[in-house]
Every structure is written in structure tokens, then in C-alpha cells.
Amino acid sequence: MAFDPIEHWQRVYAEKAPDGVSWYQRVPERSLALILSHRAAEPCRVVDIGAGASALAEHLLRAGGFEPWLVDVSERALAITRERLGELAGRVRFTAADITRPLAEPTSGWADIWHDRAVLHFLNDEAGIRAYGMNLARTLRPGGTAIIATFAPDGPLKCSVLEVRRHDGAGVLAALMGTVPLTLVEESREDHTTPWGAVQGFCYAVLRRGPDA
Numbered sequence: 001m002a003f004d005p006i007e008h009w010q011r012v013y014a015e016k017a018p019d020g021v022s023w024y025q026r027v028p029e030r031s032l033a034l035i036l037s038h039r040a041a042e043p044c045r046v047v048d049i050g051a052g053a054s055a056l057a058e059h060l061l062r063a064g065g066f067e068p069w070l071v072d073v074s075e076r077a078l079a080i081t082r083e084r085l086g087e088l089a090g091r092v093r094f095t096a097a098d099i100t101r102p103l104a105e106p107t108s109g110w111a112d113i114w115h116d117r118a119v120l121h122f123l124n125d126e127a128g129i130r131a132y133g134m135n136l137a138r139t140l141r142p143g144g145t146a147i148i149a150t151f152a153p154d155g156p157l158k159c160s161v162l163e164v165r166r167h168d169g170a171g172v173l174a175a176l177m178g179t180v181p182l183t184l185v186e187e188s189r190e191d192h193t194t195p196w197g198a199v200q201g202f203c204y205a206v207l208r209r210g211p212d213a
Helices: 005-015 029-037 056-063 075-091 126-139 169-176
Strands: 044-049 066-072 093-096 111-117 140-151 182-193 199-209
Touching: 005 075, 029 056, 029 111, 029 140, 029 182, 029 199, 044 056, 056 066, 056 075, 066 075, 075 093, 111 126, 126 140, 126 169, 140 169, 169 182, 169 199
Parallel strands: 044 066, 044 111, 066 093, 111 140
Antiparallel strands: 140 199, 182 199
8 A cells, every 4th residue: 555644644643742753842942043043034934844743833933023834744733733823823824735746835935944854854755855846946935045954864764663864964955956956055963852762863954045046
């Protein structure tokens, strides 16, 4: 039977609490710091790919000057965030979509920052990576910044029972160069501690899209 990402991630968020998954962060400190340091305009439009039930949106709203757009394959995950945000949810765009299929919204070049913590490394086939890159190319404005975090070369081989493809910054750049011209401008490591105490190595790659791309 073919793998169905919607079914898989709907089941994950139905069976586990937001703080019961390995990627949980009470405060997404590295992502926030990178987004804040690479904000070039206000309001700054940030698309969070694979947002899940992350707390990133409320921290961006608390910081002020951000318009978050949350994209995740699981409607259940987005519903958790929508409920947690309460009245603030009206300031956030929510889209349930598979990033390996063309995004139907919003308008081309909408995002100033493309943020992805732990989606790209799940894409093991070239077709899926190319589709991801095409969505990035359509969504991120020229001159915009992509912040992409994957398992580092010494990180886990699997997550949520799925095999992953580990990257360093050069690997992230190489994976996407066929679809959108980017330049690697920064790379950093994070040793993420899961809720049960395991340590996972992440690589954060910051890439800039050329002004005329």
C-alpha cells in the first residue's frame, strides 16, 4: 500500500499530545532568533512549512510586526494551534496541504521568510524534493530568506517511524538548486533534546534568494 502522508500525520496528532512528539519545543529559540535577525521588512510575512502544533506563531505575534502563515499536511495539527491561539488565530493564515503538491495560495512571492523545521528531511525521492522547491520558488519573494532545519549528518536516521535524508547546509542548497536559485549565507547546529531526553543533531541552513531570481 502506498504511503499516505495525510493519513500518517493525522494519526500522529490524533494519538500524541503536542509535547509528546520528538520535535516538540516549548520555545523555538533557534528559529525565532534566525527569523528576527533576518527580518528585512515590517510587517514581515513568514510561512512556516510543516508548522504542526508548534508555538512559533504565537511567539512571532508576541514579537510584533509579523504575519504568520502556517502550512501543514495535518488539519488536526493546525486545529490544535488554532484552538491554542484563541482570538489571536484571526491574525494567522492556516492551510492544510501536502508540500509535495502545488500550493494553491497565497499569491506568488507572498513570503519574506520561508521557515521549515523538520520537513525537508522527510523527502527521500527527487520528485518530492523538486515539488518542495517549486513551492518555495513560487512562495518566497526575490530577495527573501529561507530558513531550513534538517537532521544533521550525524542526526537520526528515522523520525516518526519514517526514514529521513540528513543534510548539512551545502546539502540543503544542493537539493534545492534545481528549482530556485539560492545562496547559503549562514549555517548553524542545534542539539535538540526530545521530551524524553534523547539528543538529536539539527542543521539550520539560512539561504537567500537573489533579488532578480
